[in-house]
Amino acid sequence: xxxxxxxxxxxxxxxxxxxxxxxxxxxxxxxxxxxxxxxxxxxxxxxxxxxxxxxxxxxxxxxxxxxxxxxxxxxxxxxxxxxxxxxxxxxxxxxxxxxxxxxxxxxxxxxxxxxxxxxxxxxxxxxxxxxxxxxxxxxxxxxxxxxxxxxxxxxxxxxxxxxxxxxxxxxxxxxxxxxxxxxxxxxxxxxxxxxxxxxxxxxxxxxxxxxxxxxxxxxxxxxxxxxxxxxxxxxxxxxxxxxxxxxxxxxxxxxxxxxxxxxxxxxxxxxxxxxxxxxxxxxxxxxxxxxxxxxxxxxxxxxxxxxxxxxxxxxxxxxxxxxxxxxxxxxxxxxxxxxxxxxxxxxxxxxxxxxxxxxxxxxxxxxxxxxxxxxxxxxxxxx
Numbered sequence: 248x249x250x251x252x253x254x255x256x257x258x259x260x261x262x263x264x265x266x267x268x269x270x271x272x273x274x275x276x277x278x279x280x281x282x283x284x285x286x287x288x289x290x291x292x293x294x295x296x297x298x299x300x301x302x303x304x305x306x307x308x309x310x311x312x313x314x315x316x317x318x319x320x321x322x323x324x325x326x327x328x329x330x331x332x333x334x335x336x337x338x339x340x341x342x343x344x345x346x347x348x349x350x351x352x353x354x355x356x357x358x359x360x361x362x363x364x365x366x367x368x369x370x371x372x373x374x375x376x377x378x379x380x381x382x383x384x385x386x387x388x389x390x391x392x393x394x395x396x397x398x399x400x401x402x403x404x405x406x407x408x409x410x411x412x413x414x415x416x417x418x419x420x421x422x423x424x425x426x427x428x429x430x431x432x433x434x435x436x437x438x439x440x441x442x443x444x445x446x447x448x449x450x451x452x453x454x455x456x457x458x459x460x461x462x463x464x465x466x467x468x469x470x471x472x473x474x475x476x477x478x479x480x481x482x483x484x485x486x487x488x489x490x491x492x493x494x495x496x497x498x499x500x501x502x503x504x505x506x507x508x509x510x511x512x513x514x515x516x517x518x519x520x521x522x523x524x525x526x527x528x529x530x531x532x533x534x535x536x537x538x539x540x541x542x543x544x545x546x547x548x549x550x551x552x553x554x555x556x557x558x559x560x561x562x563x564x565x566x567x568x569x570x571x572x573x574x575x576x577x578x579x580x581x582x583x584x585x586x587x588x589x590x591x592x593x594x595x596x597x598x599x600x601x602x603x604x605x606x607x608x609x610x611x612x613x614x615x616x617x618x619x620x621x622x623x624x625x626x627x628x629x630x
Contacts, residue, residue, distance in 0.1 A: 254294045258285070265293035267300050271311045281311055286318055299325065326379045330438055332362065333376040339432055358425035364411055365394040380438055383430070388445045391426065395419045395448070416448055423447050455597045456559050457567040458486070459609040465554050474550070480529045481543055482564060488520050489568035489586045492540045492561055495530060502530070515587030569597040574606060574613050 258267050265285040270278045285296045299316055300307065303325050307314045313329040320326060336359045340352060347355075365372045372390040401413040423445060433439045458466075463486070470479040485492070490507075494500055499510040505527055507520040522530065533543075544561040551559060565586065573582040573594070583594040600606045607614040 255290070255297055258293060258297055263288055265290075265296075267297055269300070269304065269307050271308050279311070281307075283307075283316070284319075320377055326377055327381070330379050330381050331376065332359075332374065332378045332380060335380055335433065335436075335438065336429070339429055342432070354421055355425045355429070358422040358429075361394070361422055362391070362426070365390055367411055368394045368397045380433060383433075383439055383443060385443050388443045391423075391445065392448075395422070399448070419448055455566040455570070455599065456563045457570045457597075457609070458556075458559065458563060460611060462554075462556055463567075465556075466550060469550055469554055473553075474546075477529075477532065478543075478546060478550075480525075481533060482547060484526050484529045484533075485543075485561070486564040486567050488522070488526065489565050489572070490520065491565060492544055495533065496540055509587065511587075516584075516589055518584065518587040566597060569594065570599075571610065571613060573598050574600070574610065575616065 255265070257269070258265050260266070265287055267283045267285060269281050269283060271281055273279055283300060285293045287293050287296065296316065296318060303314065303316070306325075306327060310327050310329055314325070314327055316325045317323050340355060343352060343355060362374055363376065365374055369390050372387070372394075374387060374390070395414075398411060398414045399416055399419060401411070424447075427445055430439070430442050430445070434442045466482065467479050470476060470482075484490075488507075490509075494509055495507065497509070499512070501508045501510075505522050505524070507522060507530070509515070509518050509520065511517040547561045547564075551557075569582055569586055572585055573579060576582065579591065579594055579598065582597070583591055586594070588594045600609075603614070606617075
C-alpha cells in the first residue's frame with residue numbers, strides 16, 4: 248500500500264522492503280514502469296535513497312534498468328551499467344571481431360586487462376570493471392602513463408607484492424594504440440564528448456640492418472641441407488620485393504596478373520610489386536599453405552639462431568632489399584617508391600655505407616656492377 252509521506256513520494260513497500268516506481272519514456276507518448284529496489288526496511292534510509300533517485304531521475308529515465316545506484320553495486324556510487332568499462336569493452340571487441348583476426352583481438356583484450364591492473368600501482372585510480380567511461384578525463388591518462396612507466400622500469404628480480412611483471416616498450420606501444428582506438432570508438436558512439444590525449448613513450452630509432460651476400464648464402468645452404476627448400480624461396484621472395492611480412496595477407500592487397508597491388512595505409516604509400524613467374528608461384532603456394540605470417544618469421548628466426556647470426560630478424564630482409572635497390576640503381580627515389588616510404592629521409596637511412604670497402608665486403612656482386620659502371624665513388628645520395 249502506497250505511503251502518503253511526501254519524503255517517500257513515488258515509493259511503496261513490498262515483501263518488507265521499500266521500492267520506487269519510475270516512468271521511463273519509450274517515445275510516441277508511451278511509457279514503461281520500472282521498479283527500483285531501495286533494499287531497506289528503514290524509513291530514514293529509504294528517504295535518503297529516494298532522494299538519490301530524485302537527483303538522478305533524468306539519467307534513470309534515459310537508461311532505464313541499466314542505471315544502478317550506490318547501494319546496488321560495489322563501486323559505491325550511481326553508475327550507468329551501459330557505459331561501464333566491462334560492458335563497453337565487450338561491445339567494442341564484438342564490433343572488432345567482425346573484421347579483425349583473433350590475434351588482434353587478443354592484443355586489444357591484453358590492453359583492457361592492463362587497465363584493470365592500474366590500481367595495483369596507483370591505488371587512487373578509480374578504473375575498475377564498473378568504471379563509468381563517461382567520466383574519462385586527462386587525469387586517467389596520467390595514471391595510465393604512470394602505470395606503464397612503472398611496468399617498464401621493473402626488473403624480473405624485483406620482489407613484488409602485486410601480480411605484475413616487467414614489460415617491454417613495444418608492448419606498451421601496442422597497448423596504448425589499442426586504448427586510443429577504443430577511445431576514438433567511444434567518441435564515435437557518443438559515450439564521451441572529447442577524446443582525452445594519451446601520449447606515447449618514445450622508442451629509440453633503430454638503425455636498419457641488412458643481410459650480407461655471404462649470410463644469405465649460409466641461409467640458403469642451411470635450408471637446403473635441413474629444411475624444406477621452399478622456405479628459401481619464401482625468404483628470397485621477401486628480400487627481392489621488399490614486402491613487409493603481412494602485406495601479401497592483407498585484405499587491402501590485391502593480386503592481378505603478375506602484380507601485387509598494395510593500397511596505402513598509415514605506414515606506406517600505394518605501390519605495385521611486379522612479380523616474376525617463379526615469385527608468383529611462390530606467393531600462390533604461400534597462400535595455399537594456410538600458414539600465418541608468423542610461421543615464416545618464426546622459421547627464419549630459428550634458422551638465424553642455428554647459424555649464429557645475431558641481432559637480425561625477418562624484417563631485415565626488407566632492409567636488405569632497400570639497401571641493394573639503392574646501391575644497384577643509384578636512385579634514391581626509385582628505392583623510396585619501391586617500398587612505399589612516405590618520406591625521403593626514411594629511405595636515406597638505408598644508404599649507410601661509409602666507404603667502398605664496406606660495400607665490397609657486404610655486397611661484392613653489387614660492387615662489381617658499380618665498378619663496371621664507374622660509379623663506385625657515389626655511395627651516398629647526398630654526395
